[in-house]
Amino acid sequence: MPTVSAHVALTIARHIDHVFGVMGNGNAYFLDALERSTDVSFTAVRHEAGGVVAADAFHRASGRLAAATSTYGAGFTNTLTALAEAVQAHVPLVLVVGDEPTSGPRPWDVDQIALASAVGARTYTVGRADAAATTVIAIEHALTYRVPTVLAIPYDVAARDAGPVPEAPEPRLPEPLTPAGPFAAGAVADIAAALAGAERPFLLAGRGAWISGAGEALGELADLTGALTASTALGRGVFPASEFDLGVTGGFGAEAAMELVREADVAVVFGASLNQFTMRFGDLFAPGTRVFQIDVAPAATHPHVGGYVRGDAATVARSLTSALRDRGTAPSGWRESVDVAAARAQDSGAGVAEDGRLDPRSVAARIATLLPEDRVVVSDGGHFIGWANMFWPVASPDRMMMIGTAFQSIGLGWPSVPGAALARPDSTVVLTTGDGGGLMALADLETAVRVAAGRGIAVVWNDAAYGAEVHLYGRKGLAQDPMLIPEVDFAALAGGVGAEGVVVRTLEDLDRLASWTAEDAASRRFLVLDCRISGTVVAPYQHEIIRVNS
Numbered sequence: 001m002p003t004v005s006a007h008v009a010l011t012i013a014r015h016i017d018h019v020f021g022v023m024g025n026g027n028a029y030f031l032d033a034l035e036r037s038t039d040v041s042f043t044a045v046r047h048e049a050g051g052v053v054a055a056d057a058f059h060r061a062s063g064r065l066a067a068a069t070s071t072y073g074a075g076f077t078n079t080l081t082a083l084a085e086a087v088q089a090h091v092p093l094v095l096v097v098g099d100e101p102t103s104g105p106r107p108w109d110v111d112q113i114a115l116a117s118a119v120g121a122r123t124y125t126v127g128r129a130d131a132a133a134t135t136v137i138a139i140e141h142a143l144t145y146r147v148p149t150v151l152a153i154p155y156d157v158a159a160r161d162a163g164p165v166p167e168a169p170e171p172r173l174p175e176p177l178t179p180a181g182p183f184a185a186g187a188v189a190d191i192a193a194a195l196a197g198a199e200r201p202f203l204l205a206g207r208g209a210w211i212s213g214a215g216e217a218l219g220e221l222a223d224l225t226g227a228l229t230a231s232t233a234l235g236r237g238v239f240p241a242s243e244f245d246l247g248v249t250g251g252f253g254a255e256a257a258m259e260l261v262r263e264a265d266v267a268v269v270f271g272a273s274l275n276q277f278t279m280r281f282g283d284l285f286a287p288g289t290r291v292f293q294i295d296v297a298p299a300a301t302h303p304h305v306g307g308y309v310r311g312d313a314a315t316v317a318r319s320l321t322s323a324l325r326d327r328g329t330a331p332s333g334w335r336e337s338v339d340v341a342a343a344r345a346q347d348s349g350a351g352v353a354e355d356g357r358l359d360p361r362s363v364a365a366r367i368a369t370l371l372p373e374d375r376v377v378v379s380d381g382g383h384f385i386g387w388a389n390m391f392w393p394v395a396s397p398d399r400m401m402m403i404g405t406a407f408q409s410i411g412l413g414w415p416s417v418p419g420a421a422l423a424r425p426d427s428t429v430v431l432t433t434g435d436g437g438g439l440m441a442l443a444d445l446e447t448a449v450r451v452a453a454g455r456g457i458a459v460v461w462n463d464a465a466y467g468a469e470v471h472l473y474g475r476k477g478l479a480q481d482p483m484l485i486p487e488v489d490f491a492a493l494a495g496g497v498g499a500e501g502v503v504v505r506t507l508e509d510l511d512r513l514a515s516w517t518a519e520d521a522a523s524r525r526f527l528v529l530d531c532r533i534s535g536t537v538v539a540p541y542q543h544e545i546i547r548v549n550s
Helices: 004-012 028-037 048-062 080-088 112-118 131-145 182-196 207-211 215-225 255-263 313-327 340-344 360-370 385-391 416-423 435-440 442-451 467-474 490-495 507-518 540-549
Strands: 018-021 041-044 066-070 093-099 122-125 148-154 201-205 228-231 245-248 266-270 290-295 307-310 376-379 400-402 429-434 456-462 500-504 527-532
Touching: 004 028, 004 093, 004 131, 004 148, 018 048, 018 416, 028 041, 041 416, 041 442, 048 066, 048 080, 048 093, 048 400, 048 416, 048 442, 080 148, 093 131, 112 122, 112 148, 122 131, 131 148, 182 215, 182 266, 182 290, 182 307, 182 313, 201 215, 207 215, 207 313, 215 313, 228 255, 245 255, 245 340, 255 340, 266 313, 290 313, 360 385, 360 507, 360 527, 376 385, 376 416, 385 400, 385 429, 385 540, 416 429, 416 442, 416 456, 429 435, 435 442, 435 456, 442 456, 442 490, 456 490, 467 540, 490 500, 490 527, 500 507, 507 527
Parallel strands: 018 041, 018 066, 066 093, 093 148, 122 148, 201 228, 201 266, 228 245, 266 290, 290 307, 376 400, 376 429, 429 456, 456 527, 500 527
Antiparallel strands: none
């Protein structure tokens, strides 16, 4: 007869196609049932945090429900940083874990429910009679609230017979949030009136706009109003007309593009939380700009917002377009009057910095010309995040993911690669990571190389330091020795797990990326570019952080 673990496996298998994790005592029966009785693919990672990270990346690249698994105790506690990142980033994910027996904790057990709750994840514990139903509830919670849930299988229940697997109901999901009532209608009308009268309209979209499928509607609204557009770091590519798009706002944006944003007289924001980095710590908009926000949050998320509509980005964008057409609105003509391409241009540096090491801007700009167009970029956290974000555009928001930044973490880069690679089997996956975070996540270097062989690239920004700390706290006079890292040969480390490693000391060394791209994927190995860069070049977004903290 099927076990409780089999009930969980067979039920969750109806809603997922991949699981990532590490096998242990607490989840062995779950994985056995998954392997023997379902079509779900299991990808083994080498650290439990990597299982959650890979699942997180899989969702961000595919939009599908993510799943990970670990054992109880130390296996579960190893997932907590990655779980906190997924909570902060609003990733619908189910983490199936072992747990203490129903008879009470053993000496090595911890209060996993409390630990999950502390990082914002709710736990559902299955029993012998309700495993399938509880699994559906956990899935429904994850999808409804866009948050990870923990599905716990007590140790003394995992292998118990549970009878035939019942026909569990499908998860019930909410409809898109549509503004209703006279106040909402009035707020939409106010935004339409402001856009109709704007001389320099500007539209900003974030990841929420992408999730709602608002791209086409936002494109129509931009064309109708003649607005310039831009996106947050997680929303890039959401607007169809790239020729009128200023790129990413905040410290990743080009200075001339951000100056154009400050010229806007009306700005409408769709599906973006307007965090401090997007807002340039309050300096994104000029004091005279009228700022409106459309989001699913209960209220406006920034004090500069003068009008707020709670609703689905696509639904509200279509309502605004309809209202403006009824008014007979004509495009403002602003976007045709400015040189958008010139405004988007970034400073590509001097090739070599004063200390004789490579200028990271020059490296990033050169790599941008060599990367395949079908790329999916995954980014670890650290000072280096500026370079990929400034120089490597992607086709849509699901092709650029910054895993770690929501929770301000580093060390989640390598395990992001297998999740993105399995979600996008026909794309080249490009990891951007620092030497500090790269070493922290080193256990899953092997996983990345194994899963993305032939179509994976890693760019390691190797400055022999924790760069963000050097630039912020070193400038304040704090002791720098704890901020430094002995220079590590990542190219050699990569070779040890079957990848090809290239030490990049000159821009000409990047020619190997050009030849690698031209090769047949079946014959090439995962490529690791160990870029020996200068630590003296500070990313523009970091200058903003330094300014605010000075």
